[in-house]
Each structure stands twice: as structure tokens, then as C-alpha cells.
Amino acid sequence: MERVCGICSNIHTLTLCQAMEGLTGQTPPPRAQYIRVIMAELERLHSHVLWAGIASKLMGFKTMFMTCFEIREKIMDVLAAISGNRVNYSMNRIGGVNRDIDDPAAILAMIEQLEGEMMKTVIPIFTTSSTARSRCAGIGVLTEEKAISCGVVGPTARASGLGQDLRRAAPYAAYAELDFEVPVEKAGDVRARLFVRALEIIESCKILRQALTKLPPGEINSGEEKFKFVTGTATSRVEAPRGEVMYSVSWKEGSRNPNRVHVRTPTFANMPAVRWMVMGARLADTPLIQASIDPCYSCTDR
């Protein structure tokens, strides 16, 4: 399931493992729950910065594209320092995680350096630059009413005035113990989606700082290698960088494989709303409008 998405691979294994923990009665230890949060927020950072780079390129702002990808490389260095991998991290397992964070202070120092770079480049340029404003303000509008009707999720929903975020509404892992804001914008245009993601980068850094500081001692998984699945269906939901991911896993006791795994990805929910966003738009704006939902085609296809 790690390969459902090439960008947020961690989220898919996290959601799957949470569903399977429901079928096996496993509860990850507190340290594992914090490590799951750290991985999820690092993944959100690298996904949002990658999107910022692509959006910059589509705006005709190519130097910003290079800056974003340079920052993203550094975020991937942090992910590699924790997991040993740049894309498919293999961090989650049923009942916990596979790898520990041995030196949280070193990771925290890397995050603080990254945050400083982003606060000097990505955040001010996306929130105050006239280039970003002139290319993004007032285009690709999705009204709050349409956002509700289309059932959009994640930053796309939050940029249309909907304050939905599963980390807050239905906390999983260690999110209930962490303090953060859910940025919401009302305008519903491309600039609002830009704003929401820029503010989410700041919130992710805030969550990472707390999680790394409060990382509890103890085991990182239940230590079990073989699991006894009960017959039934378990469902899990997680707030991915693009919005809500949901897994339903059905299992028959004694079986080696699940009967059915149904995956609902955020782009599958967001993509149909693009037809409303592009109505009346100039043809030249449509690539940026389409990109503003941060579409993931592999997620859509599953």
C-alpha cells in the first residue's frame, strides 16, 4: 500500500495499519504514536513544499520552483535520517513503527533550520508577493456552498471556508495531545489554497517541535510478529496532505489475505470540483487551477 501514492506513501501505510490494528486488537505504544505524527507532518511539509514548487512554475515563477525543490530535498534528508529512505519509508507496522528516533534533538535542529529557511522564502513570497497575488487572486473560485456539495477535503475545503481536519475532529496517533491551529480561508480561490498550505507549513513545524520535545520513552511497537485477525471490517481515516484518506479492510478469520481493501483518497474527492473552478476561467489559468487542488493521479487511480 506504500506505493498507492508516490508523495504521501507514509499516510497510506499509517491508515492501513490503523485499520488492521482494529482487526487484531493491537494498540501502538505512546512513543510509536508520536513517531507516526512526526513522520506524517514531515510528509505534509515535503508534499506542501513540492506543491509550492509546481505552483510557482505554473505561475511563471521559476526561481521559486528551484528554491522550493531545494527545501524539499532538505526535508527528504530529514525523512531519510529517520527512516533510511527518501520516498517509501517503511515506517509503519501493525502495532507501532519499525524504526525509532534515536536523537530527537538532532532532528529538531534540522527542523528549526528548515523552518527558518521557509519563513524567509516560501511563506512571505506566497503570502505577500505581487506575482503570486496577480496570478492567483480571484481565479478558480470554489464557493463554500459548492465545496460542501462536492464533498471536497483537505486544504481545498479549508480554502473554501470549511474548517474540517481529522487531526482535530477525529484525532488519531498522538494528535489529541498536541496544540495546533487549523488554517481556514474564505475566498475559495487559488490564492486562498496557497495561503492555507503556507499556513499549514507553519503549523506542521509547530506540531513537529512539540512532538520531538514531548517524545515519550518506551517501546516503538508491540513486538509481535504474527497477528490473529478477527472476522470483520475495520475502517480508519487520516488527514493526508491533500485531505482525508479512508481505508476499509475486511478480513475473514484464518485467512492469509484480506477479503477486500477499499481506499478512498483525497484527490478522488477533490478532482470533480475542478469543473466548477474552471468555469469562466481563462484557458491560460486552467493548469494552475487544476494544480491548486494538488492532484495526485496515482492516488486517484489507486
Place this chain on the structure above:
Amino acid sequence: MTTLLDSLPQKLGTADQWTEKGGVHWLDPGELSVRDLCLEMIAAHARFITITAYQLPKDEGIRLEYHWDLAGQLLGFPFLLKAEPSEDPKIESIYDLTESVDWIEREIHEEYKVDFTGRVYEPLLMREGDKLGVNLREIADICKPEPGPSGQEEVKK
């Protein structure tokens, strides 16, 4: 204090009560139609999430699970569709009530050949003119090697 979740079964006119299982609050909709359920969910400001389809063994039909989010709580409503072997399973579409179901109704129509009545479908994009209801199970059957001299089994020998 009575929550919205507690008052919903009465509003929906069903005698059943919520059962929490596998991370979902389940409610048997009983005689309630999928359209009436949808209208009640919209009135309660619930958010549609997805429909999960299950092909049941033998001739037991198709089970559709409609998932809604109500203030962070995941709700599930199962509908069992039975049909004669010569007919396609049918259920009313709710696309005109909430367009968020558009793609998932289309996907289930294409993969399980469920007819969501009252809506039109766009033609298959990548398999134009091909048959509907080709889900993973059927693909596995189609891909089984042919027995005999030209089949895979023979080649292995």
C-alpha cells in the same frame, strides 16, 4: 444531553440503534430509502465520504455501505442489493442530491455493474464499448490459464 447522533435514528424513523464496530457507527436503515437517508444526512450537515461495495458470495448480491461524517464521527449505512442472475442490481442514485457521489457511483457502476437509477453515465474512457462489472475477481477468472496444449499449465511442463 442528547447528541445529534443519538437523535438521528428517531429522525430517520428506524427502530435500530447505532452499533459501534471497527471504527464506524453503524445503523441499519431498515425501510428507509437511500434518497431519504441522504436528505436527512444533508439536513444534519453530515458530509458524504464514500460508498464501499462488496460482492457477496454465490447469489447473495451486492452490499453497499454508505459512509458519512457527522462532526468527526464516521457513520455507516449498509444496503443489500439483490437481483435475479439475469438482472443488474439496482439502487436509486443520490447524485442529484449531493454531487459528491458522482465518481464513486460511476466507479461502482463500472466495476460491479450496479445500476444507480435516475442518472446518466459517461461512456468508459479507456475501455470504450467494453463490458461493465469487470472487477478484480472477474479479471482473475478471465486471466486463468487455459487448460490444454496451448495453455500456461502445459508450457510449464
